[in-house]
Amino acid sequence: MTVERVLPTPEAYDLIELATELADRELAGRAAEFEARAEFPREVVRTLGRAGLLGLPFAESDGGAGQPYEVYLQVLEVLASRWLAVAEAVSVHTLSCYPVAEYGTDRQRKLLPEMLGGELLGAYCLSEPQGGSDAAALTTRAVRDGDDYVVTGTKAWITHAAVADFYNVFCRTGGPGTRGISCLFVPAGTAGVLAQPAERTMGLRSSPVAQLVFDQARVPAEHLVGAAGSGFGVAMSALAAGRLGIAACAVGLAQAALDHAVGYARQREQFGRPIIDLQGLGFLLADMATQVSAARAVTLAAARLRDAGRAYAVEAAKAKLFATDVAMKVTVDAVQVLGGYGYVADHPVERYLREAKVLQIVEGTNQIQRVVISRALAR
Structure with a gap:
């Protein structure tokens, strides 16, 4: 379409x-x-x-x-x-x-x-094995030693681990809580930076995700991004924009699933006519199309607030929550439209379904988005 x-x-x-x-x-x-x-x-x-x-x-x-x-x-x-x-x-x-x-x-x-320009590919290192949603509890530590920071710890679920050319690493340079966190720019070739084997994921298998171990990795102090102790603010500011990116990805995936389902329903005949003419299927496709349009609209509305220089973090959370939930529902429905054919790899909708799930998790789970939104309402 x-x-x-x-x-x-x-x-x-x-x-x-x-x-x-x-x-x-x-x-x-x-x-x-x-x-x-x-x-x-x-x-x-x-x-x-x-x-x-x-x-x-x-x-x-x-x-x-x-x-x-x-x-x-x-x-x-x-x-x-x-x-x-x-x-x-x-x-x-x-x-x-x-x-x-x-x-x-x-x-x-x-x-x-x-x-x-894409010659240097990046990765964003915030989550840890014991701290995903609770980012302020991270334990990867960077200790100042002369002109360097010595970084020790483990990051988890790092997209582009092992293929990235640089990592933005959020680590603890001070005491507990958000004010003890800083951001370091770490070139991938740094000694002591060890990418682990890629995780075996449900979907997005061509996108490597792995743990990243820092074993006494020495990083020049001049690689500190922003002021010491400002890293949590840097991370949250980046994530607000990143959530809009994931929302847009969800809209694109849902659109692809809708397009394939509509194309199939126009060609597949049962009871002497294309199945898109059967009201049960036609109404299902109509709901899918409406949901995709709504997800696109809420995502772009948040983006326009950002472009206008206005506060948009809560609207970005709404967009990420809604668009990724729509992607999950629309891909499930696309498989249903194709019936048995939707369950096999001959059609891409089974892959779309597997891929949609991760969008509800990355850049803050959809439960975290609800926390962000509900706290804003409470204020």
């Missing part, structure tokens, strides 16, 4: 057209084979970077494209509709570039053109 978009500039329409062309040529036909091999498509991501799609929401002076978030998210949606793992890679990379772009020193910022 063609998605009708209202974009702010003619350039934005050109970007959507470019993203669609690249997604059709570079992504759509490769997803199944890369997922089957659990292989990360590094060159595909690099191609997107060279086309300018990895730096869309960042300043042109830093090597980005200076685009509004509402445009960036719609590009992300297009990518997700062809291959979720690639769109998630773009979203995670954007999240990983954010600390240096917003809080980095002049020396750190010199790396931004390579980061935003």
Whole structure:
């Protein structure tokens, strides 16, 4: 189905057209084979970077494209509709570039053109084996030793572990609580940084996720991003924007599931007519289409608040919560529309269903989004 978009500039329409062309040529036909091999498509991501799609929401002076978030998210949606793992890679990379772009020193910022151009791929290291939702309880420690920090601890569920070129590592440089947390920019080749074997995941198998162990890793003190003790604020600020990225990925995935289900229902005949003409199936598809449109609308509404410089974290939580729940429901319904055919790998909807689940977990579970929203209401 063609998605009708209202974009702010003619350039934005050109970007959507470019993203669609690249997604059709570079992504759509490769997803199944890369997922089957659990292989990360590094060159595909690099191609997107060279086309300018990895730096869309960042300043042109830093090597980005200076685009509004509402445009960036719609590009992300297009990518997700062809291959979720690639769109998630773009979203995670954007999240990983954010600390240096917003809080980095002049020396750190010199790396931004390579980061935003996709030559340097990033990872965001916040979660730990015993601390996912409770990020303020992290225990990875960085102890100052002369001109270095010595980092010890373990990070968990790190997207791009082992394939990233740099890690933004949130670690404890001070006492307990949020004020003891700092952010360090850690090159992947640093001695003592050890990526563990990739997790065996339900979906997104071409997106490597693993633990990252820091065994007395020495990181120059000049790699501190922002002030010492400011890391929790950096992390939460980045996550608010990252949640919009995941919401856009969810919209793209749900759109792909809807499109495939509609195409199948138009061709599949039972009782002498296409099954889309049967009211039970037609109404199910109508509900799916409405939910996808609503998810897109709530996501873009939050993005426009961000673009306007207004508070948007709570609206981002709503968008992430709603859009990922929609993706889960729409992919389940898409499998139902296809019946037995939906349960086999001959059609992509079974993969879409497996992929949708993780979107309800990453960047803060949907239970955490409800905490964010309910606390805002209580205030």
